[in-house]
Amino acid sequence: MIIDHAERHGLSELYQLRGRVGRSNRRAYAYLLVPVDTELSEIARKRLAALREFSDLGAGFKIAALDLELRGAGNLLGGEQHGHIAAVGFDTYVRLLEETVRELKGEEAPLEVHSSLNLGLDIRIPTEYIADEHQRLRAYKRIADVKDAAQAEVMRADLSDRYGPLPADVETLLRFSVLKSAAQAIGIEAIDRRGGGLNIKFHPGSKIEPARLMNLLTSREGAQFTPAGVLRLPLPQSGDNAGLLEYLDESLRDLVKI
Secondary structure, eight states, X not given: OBOSOTTTSOHHHHHHHHHTSSOSSSOOXXXXXXXXXXXXXXXXXXXXXXXXXXXXXXXXXXXXXXXXXXXXXXXXXXSOOOOHHHHHOHHHHHHHHHHHHHHHHTOOOOOOOOOEEEOOOOOOOOTTTOOOHHHHHXXXXXXXXXXXXXXXXXXXHHHHHHHOSOOHHHHHHHHHHHHHHHHHHHTEEEEEEETTEEEEEEOTTOOOOHHHHHHHHHHSTTOEEOTTSEEEEEOOSOXXXXXXXXXXXXXXXXXXXX
């Protein structure tokens, strides 16, 4: 196929053209040729470079996402294409769009807090459980997206079905992910394990109820709240991972309804 005007062809269209080749039981090849005297624009070069790079199974989604960034998201009520998305990237564009919609509706925007949990735990997926590196990385990504106990249970059932009963390390990783999501929702910037206690640092915009905080301070012997906005909680004597995560989960629930 000779692509004389790559500017006219969308990236997805070129990808579909290439995909039509080699669907039988015989091996076939698709050659996209550009005439020597053709001067390609920057967008056309990016399209052809993407076709050369994304050739593995499942690359269609990457192609579609890149095509969206190159061409723009478009007008919802018409055929115009706008290029603002190319300047900020698709993820940022979608986030800004969601914030604008909430603002127009009069809704309060949630806090943008990226919690850091340093608990000194060995949170990993053993190679003995998922041997393939790519599958293991996909499992890490899926577990990182778990937000609550219900999603964790779905993930636990899926992993058990594919790879067998979950080892303790994977159970710890699942609970860690749920706790991190809960900390972000509450407005906690960091939770650090130091010595025999936990240091919990709150975001200035955190909406912790003072009454709940006071109840937690009075119910936990040795608990302190510093002027810098750091809550210090002494850890129980049990030093196992399950006990630590359970204690942290109870503490977060005491601070706010989860």
